[in-house]
Amino acid sequence: LAKTTQPISMDSYEGQEVNITCSHNNIATNDYITWYQQFPSQGPRFIIQGYKTKVTNEVASLFIPADRKSSTLSLPRVSLSDTAVYYCLVARNTNAGKSTFGDGTTLTVKP
Amino acid sequence: EAQVTQNPRYLITVTGKKLTVTCSQNMNHEYMSWYRQDPGLGLRQIYYSMNVEVTDKGDVPEGYKVSRKEKRNFPLILESPSPNQTSLYFCASSLYPPGTGGTEAFFGQGTRLTVV
Numbered sequence: 001l002a003k004t005t006q007p008i009s010m011d012s013y014e015g016q017e018v019n020i021t022c023s024h025n026n027i028a029t030n031d032y033i034t035w036y037q038q039f040p041s042q043g044p045r046f047i048i049q050g051y052k053t054k055v056t057n058e059v060a061s062l063f064i065p066a067d068r069k070s071s072t073l074s075l076p077r078v079s080l081s082d083t084a085v086y087y088c089l090v091a092r093n094t095n096a097g098k099s100t101f102g103d104g105t106t107l108t109v110k111p
Numbered sequence: 112e113a114q115v116t117q118n119p120r121y122l123i124t125v126t127g128k129k130l131t132v133t134c135s136q137n138m139n140h141e142y143m144s145w146y147r148q149d150p151g152l153g154l155r156q157i158y159y160s161m162n163v164e165v166t167d168k169g170d171v172p173e174g175y176k177v178s179r180k181e182k183r184n185f186p187l188i189l190e191s192p193s194p195n196q197t198s199l200y201f202c203a204s205s206l207y208p209p210g211t212g213g214t215e216a217f218f219g220q221g222t223r224l225t226v227v
Contacts, residue, residue: 032212043115043201043218044154051212087154091210097161098169099144099209099216101154 004088009106018075020105022088025069033064033071034089038104044087048073075107083109113138117202117219124192124226132187132222134202140217142205143185144169145177147198148221154201159208160185192226199223 005023012018024033032051036044048055050062050071061074075082085104115136124130136143144159146169156169160179174196176188185204189196200223203209205216 032210034210034214036216041199041221041223043203043221044216045218046215049212049215089210091208097142097144097159097167097208099156099159100170101146101156101209103151103153 004090004102006086006088006102006105008103009108011108011110012078013110014079015077018078018082018107018109020073020075020086020088020107021070022073022090023070024088024090027068027090031068031090033062033068034091035060035062035073036087036089036101038085038087040084044101047086078107078109080109080111083107113217115202115204115217115219117200117222119222120220121223122225124224126193126226127191130189130192130224132189132200132202132224134185134187134204134219135183136185136204136217137183138204138217139182140204140206141182142208143179144203144209144216145175145185145187146201146203147171147196148201149198157187157200161208192224194226197224197226 034049035047038044048062055062063072087101087104145157146154158177160166202219207214209216
């Protein structure tokens with residue numbers, strides 16, 4: 001599994017765009033990049049997944065540069081309810097069953 | 112409604128008393144997994160199952176057992192719980208392992224276990 005590195009915490013204010021970067025220097029050719037969001041005392045939930053370039057859905061955008069050694073989760077115009085822990089997951093697209101979520105980034109949105 | 116159901120949500124038990132945390136999913140997923148979450152340590156995988164009757168160790172399997180006799184259920188068994196197993200536990204299911212292309216993992220509500 002590719003090891004990922006994220007900032008431990010970030011602060012933002014309501015209405016701002018937030019970008020959380022994940023470093024995955026040893027990402028393999030077949031690896032996908034997936035982000036999950038977790039609220040206190042709840043299970044993580046899927047946000048977005050990508051392989052290369054840019055992916056956008058109704059919640060977020062995911063930017064992946066050409067070398068794929070990092071990725072950036074972008075949350076537009078955050079609100080207080082976006083305060084959560086965000087996990088970057090990079091896992092090989094094979095039959096290997098292990099999944100390691102890492103420590104995540106705690107995002108705190110302030111009024 | 113697609114969901115992963117864990118029971119119980121909260122449990123306080125004593126050292127050495129065997130317990131089982133149940134997990135059930137209604138999405139016909141092949142893959143199921145158990146994680147524990149401790150302050151400052153993120154999510155750590157305990158065991159996973161690629162399919163019925165196929166289970167394997169995650170990163171922190173010591174002190175735990177699992178079984179996968181049918182696709183929808185994946186119970187976590189603590190034969191002799193100890194205080195260091197006090198934690199928040201999550202069960203998850205997905206078609207393929209989390210992170211696989213095109214795969215979204217669904218998590219249960221969590222089980223907060225305290226071993227005294």
